[in-house]
Amino acid sequence: MVTAITKGVKVTVETEYQPEYSSPSQHHYVFTYRITIQNGSAHTIQLLRRKWYIHDANTSVRTVEGEGVVGQQPIMEPGEQHQYVSGCNLKSGIGKMYGSYEMEQIIDGARFHVSIPEFLMIFPYKLN
Secondary structure: OEEEEEOOEEEEEEEEEOHHHOEHHHOEEEEEEEEEEEEOOOOOEEEEEEEEEEEEOOOOOEEEEEEOEOOEOOEEOOOOEEEEEEEEEEOOOEEEEEEEEEEEEOOOOOEEEEEEEEEEEEOHHHHO
């Protein structure tokens, strides 16, 4: 588990390899990641956009960006949190992801970026 805090907003990431959706013989490795976003700021905020950088050991960097997360643009009051699960596939079985969320303070429309900490995705047998 990794964590980053930006302007009072805490982002925690947990990853898990998904063997039932993977096929190592075909160079297809699937990982899920659970993101918890906690609003420790004094303001109500809304997550507007995401931007990810995905590094696979065998390929170049992929950039993925778009509105919200898993079809939502959650609003979080001070002290509230939002959690979601998403996934990523790799060809090599070893990779990493990191990125940022674009947030907006509801009170005044001020926008700011929150860091998503870098996390690793490693096929368990590669560790032996």
